[in-house]
Amino acid sequence: MRIIEHVKEILRKHVKVWTILISILLILVSYFIIINLNHNHLSFTHLMYIPIVISGSLLGSLYGLGIAVIAGLVVGPIMPRDLITGEIQFWGDWFARLLMMALVGAIAGYFGINYRKSSKRIKELELKHIESGLYNTKYLKDMTLSKNQFYTIGTLIIGNAHAICDVQGYETYYAYLRKIVDNLKNIYPNIEVVQPEIDHLWFIKISDHFDEEIKTILHIIQSSKKIGNDTLFIDYALGFTQRKHLFEKEVSKYFIQSDIAAREAKGKNLPYLTYKDVKTNRQFEYELLTDFEQALHDGEIYLVYQPKIDLKTKRPVGLEALIRWEHPIKKSIAPDQFIYAVEKTNMIHEMTQKVFEWSLMYQTRLKEHKINIPISINISTKNLYDVYFFDKVIEIFKRF
Template sequence: MLVKDLSFYTHWLVTKWRDPGRKTKTYSLAIIILIFLISAGGIYLIGRYYSDSYIYMHSMHLPIILSAIIFRSKGGVIAGFIAGMIFAPIIPIDFGLDLLRARVGWLLRTSFFMAEGMIAGVTFEILHYQFNKLEESSYHDPSSGLPNKLFLFNKLKEIQQEDEITDYKLVLINIKNYSEAINNFGHGKTVEFNQAIAGKIKGNFNQVNNVYNIYNENFVVIYNEDSHNNSLIDLIKLLENEFNQSFEFNDLPVYLETYFSVTSIENKLNPEELFQNVYLALKEARDSNQTLIEYKNDYREKEENNLILLGEIKDSIQNDDFFLKYLPKLDLKNNEIIGAEALIRWNHPEKGQISPGLFIPQVEKTALINDLTYWVVKKSCQELNQLKEAGIDINISINITPRNLLDNNFIDNLFKIISNHDLRPADFDLELTETDIMQDIDTAAIKLSELSQAGFNISLDDFGTGYSSLSYLKELPFNSLKVDQIFIKDIYQKPKSKEIVSAAIKLGHIIGCQVVAEGVETEQTITELNSLKCDYIQGFYITEPLVIADFIDWHHNY
């Protein structure tokens, strides 16, 4: 407790004396004058009654140093001169004997006091400069020169001390493709690039000081409704449009993609909590691919639940709380079931059935996805053997992710698991979405080629919803394309959807791929797909996903 109190008072003193205000200077001047008067009186009295006033000479150091601290070198020199005057020749050493001070000694002493004041003043000026430099570096981001998170927190504390703060918003601006831009320009251009971005933000928000740079790609603005004619939504739209229109930087046109998140500044939340809120809103914007999200209280609960679920997945894998359901794949030409897609489900021991949409997106962002994928492969192998024993000879489709491909042991581990169950790579289709592939197309090309050469069938999932491009379709070793259900569900109602599906089927056949239509639910859809020469279909029209025992029974009765 004592150490904490000392630390607090030390910080208070350094802050107070480093840059004293008018009030502090006035009080300090009064104290200095008082010390001088007491010292002069002491010298007079001691000289009159005790014949020794030299001991009071040391009392001069205090006002000299105090003057140097408050008024810097000029104040120190003046205080030194005044101290010398107190010991001037006109004041006797001994009033009784009427002994005067030696003029040479007085001059030397005065010079010493003035030199002391000068040295102390210069020392404190240097310290003041260094303190300012240190504070400047601690409150500003070195990569942009803009105010940083610490500066922002102090500003938020100031705002929260105001009587009415209902009109304040914290706005986080995230530059989605920041890393790509910096890699193109070189990291030596980071400062200039960040300042260019900040300039755009300042121009739209009409603000000079309160644009903060947090972790390179994130910029923060404190918005006050009273200070702007435009609403926050309008300002964000204007800024988004400006970033979407490429601007010149380093003699190159720059296009920036942005996400915006907003939270209200409230008294009941400390700056760290406000910061967490605006980041949770940003995460929601990125996950849902929305340009602007304002924080809602359930985001925090959602994030906490996600963390809890992630923490429980490892145990659930070990405890076999997961299970698989199978969605059949039908050959339209022969009306035969030629495969099934393995879909993971979670039977939580306390919460019951948990939707894959609640845990799969979270797991895919972590290394846990490798453990979960290996579990799916092992379980698929076991249940594929059950199918074979039941006389059902089909392929199993398994979804994989970019993180799986980045695992250097992934392919070897697949081989081990499959061979341990006396199965072949050709018994499996590995599915990857367009969006997943485009995260790292070079790695995907290498790994998928290795898997294809090993005998696995490779499927492009959700075709048409991501970054469809003839260039990567030509280069990557796909065996089949799966056309997303958003194009399939209204194929018999909307001519444009039918044309898109027709083009996708023709494209797939041109590059040597089988085409699978997802989400088929009606007889009319099947009729249209047959006319377009689609190869395979999946969907609830055939059956809903089934656990292995039900799938075997259903297949025998099909």
């Protein structure tokens, strides 16, 4: 398969040379056919028009004329004046035949050029979004990457794309996307940008300085928000990765990692993340979750109670239960680190139930000391999607 691809690449790069060589070869073949046939088969002399039409159609009128002149000089003198008698033409007839060949070459070139222009225009329309005018994912199929070259690959997600379209209008939104692309190309002329979805942009370029490129792209996204008299509010997230191009044919697969990083950044309300960051975070989260399940039952997880103060009386009017984790090795782990990870698993339900139990136990002890004060508890939205959540909470309350 690689040999076939290599041959195709050579043919694409040297299409003019191959077309001219094949045309000249056809002229010579026609010449030998003609001189070796008797006059009853001299209609074969019209084979001469084949290389003329081929070269004109593929390379244009100028090449068609050139091949026509060569054909006329080589075969013209031996072409018959009369196919039936085989009478050889005079020089005037030969010159007229030469002009005819040149005309055929020019016409073939004219129609060939117009056909290619129309085909190119149709292909461009197929490769671009009608509304934004930016390339779509079909464009990636024709993209050629350099082997063993490192590429910076990025995904931009605009979280409020539909809101911008509804409020500011689609034209304003697409003008913003085009402005981003123009600004990117002003700094990185060889960058390729594709719009796979209305709220996504993909970009890929040869890596120079990965970290600097991230900073530059971030600046472009932020500085492109002014469209006409409007300054848009853009809720965006970026994901980046760096890949070495080897043998991957589908370039779109290279954006899987940057997509993951962008979605992760969006979920964490961060401006950007690299795929390397995501992998590191996931490993850290996996280790946390592995330890957390056991820690929940080993006393490493506990609650602290933050008082709520009435500003007028300066007296406490309630408590807020806040969860903490004292890891035996990692020591104190910040709540925003492990709660986010736990919320993505079903352990959030068990953790919330434990918070209810511990809070009620603490409140019971307070009541024993004649302290009657409400305790507030934070719950996750994921708890509310659990159809058995309230039944479990009621069951816990019944025990106290």
